[in-house]
Amino acid sequence: MEVALAASAIVAVALLWEVMAPHLQRRSEARKARKQALAAGQIAPYDPGRERRAEARAKELLKSCVNEEEWEMYRDLGLIRVWGAENLDAELRGVPYAYLIYPHKPIVAYLPQTGRLLNEYCVEFPDESRPYGSTRLPDSDDVLAKWMALKGDERRLISSANMHLPGRQIDLKQIQRDIWRLGRWERERLERNRRTQSGAA
């Protein structure tokens, strides 16, 4: 019995090693490459304080550009819904559609009336000047870039993106949950505003 258990344990460890070895090797190589780049002064070390300050500035910029409702949506839910203005899909025949904008995740197109998911648009705004070794904008800047591009030239942004079926990068359950949270958030906000107005009257 003990021999069988020991043999099973050895096999399990060997299988686990087979699975994990490439991953561990990749991580080790990436760490080594990063160390070499740091030593050569090619990238500045990651500074969490700098990133936090950048994100704080980006949030202020976002707040100053989007509508109050959109800002509160982002603050409370971590996403912004933008209504589609173009008729990009002939199949929709004028049915209102909208996008969910997440930081550093694909834009999700859906039909708010039914909750039907349409597409995922994978798009990035890589800054190749890499001031601190990374091409990645702060989260709120990424959201603002998507918001401005969708508002300003929806067709151009969508044609720059890689289009996929929903669920490729963002879990379908998460999107459906977010749509449900958004609906509840809107109802509560409406109710709050109604109470404030009736209180003021």
Add this chain to the structure above:
Amino acid sequence: MKFLRMRPGYGEQLIAEGDPNLLEDEQRLVDEFRKQLELGMWAAIPVQTDSGRREAEMVRDFKDVPRDAGRVIFFPRAAGGAA
């Protein structure tokens, strides 16, 4: 008029500022606008409609920037991600 550029690790950076009604400032703004577009940036202007809604306009040429625009925001051109 302020030119702001989104950058990793910074948030936005003020890259130019001037009054487009002054000839000298205007030329500086035109040059900086061109430079940013050549660097692969897109340019957008936050605007407010008559109904008070905030929107954005994308601009490809300095002459399309309204004289009274307070800010022009530059951000990296979109690229398809995670193919």
